[in-house]
Amino acid sequence: MASFADAADKTAIALVAGETSGDLLASRLLSGLRPHLPDALMHGIGGPHMMQHGFVSDFSMEKLSVRGLFEVLAHYREIKGIQNALRDRLLEERPAVFIGVDAxxxxxxxxxxxxxxxIPTMHFIGPSIWAWRGGRxxxxxxxxxxxxVIFPFEEEIYRKVGIPATYVGHPLAQVIPMEPDVQAARALLGLQPDARVxxxxxxxRMSELKYNAVAFVAAAKLLRQRDPxxxxxxxxxxxxxxxxxDELIAQAGLQDVPIQVTNGESYRAMAAAxxxxxxxxxxxxxxxxxxxxxxxxxKMMRASWHVLRHMGxxxxxxxxxxxxxxxxxPELLQDAATPQALADAMWMQLQDGAHREQLQRRFTEMHHTLLRDTAAESAQAVLNLIGHPSRTA
Known part of the structure; x- marks a missing residue:
């Protein structure tokens, strides 16, 4: 467990990322920040990508990876206990800044x-107040x-209500190549070079798997019937x-659907597909x-869906x-996300060549819009807030 008392002469930075995507996003910030603060104590809650930059996680990030109103309620006491314990520690230790990453x-x-x-606070990845009701x-x-903020239109939203904001681009736009190497990804995954993937x-999240996995695999079974x-x-x-x-698919009797399941490799899977x-x-x-x-x-717990569907x-x-x-x-949500509907929508994505070309153009434009040096710009914003000079200044 990290202790600022053991490093009184060091700058202390506290961060919390609550899930896999937050861990990756926070690691980009840390990659820009660490060269300026090589001896800083950086701790809180995070995952393996953050730890590559010397971050120490005091609690398991998995404890926070729960989604859905009623799903969160089931884990409320444990999550609240973690929040209180971390709060008390930070109030005593008084880091230079606390950075909440999503969650x-x-x-x-x-x-x-x-x-x-x-204690100065930053929030990296603004809640989607532009997608849901803005009372937050x-x-x-x-x-x-x-x-x-990671989308260009968000700066004005926050500044209008007096919240200082810096657009730093989306970290993923820098991580993901502008032109993915499809054949290299397929070779590394052991997929046929000329197959449709x-x-x-x-x-x-476990809750996402619980509600989505069976429908997704059942759709794959229907797609394979159309094209073996x-x-x-x-x-x-x-x-x-x-x-x-694997357990969910076996319980649903879908274990005969030939799906190559991998640990990690999500970017290779996307590139290959x-x-x-x-x-x-x-x-x-x-x-x-x-x-x-x-x-x-x-798809999610039905009670959560009945509440959330009225909030957008x-x-x-x-x-x-x-x-x-x-x-x-296409977007297919809750009851609309039947295996047949998913299979039909996916079939159109596979078959419509003109649509594929249009999407490639639009997504390339989107990529350029989101591409900034996120690591450097987010790190500089942190340094400015805590009054720490940049090493390159």
Missing amino acids: PDFNLGLEAQLKEAG IKKIARAVSHML VAIMPGS SLQFVAPMAGDVQRRYF DAVLVASGTASLEVALFKKPMVIAY YQPWIGLPNILAREFLV
């Missing part, structure tokens, strides 16, 4: 308490000293997710940056469609 339900409450105590912005103003991506030569690859976030996926069936979330943007046709789908005030939930301001790719 707004966990981080904004923690940030509000730290900011009230005089008052809570953000109370909690956050400075926002780091579909990537199945039901989500990285189709190859399927399903990247899992880790061993735990892979075992759960002709089309992707993907759960809504950051992964859908990753697929767009790989310039691939896709169908976005999402724009017609899209998928990030590629939100950025495009139109339905570039």
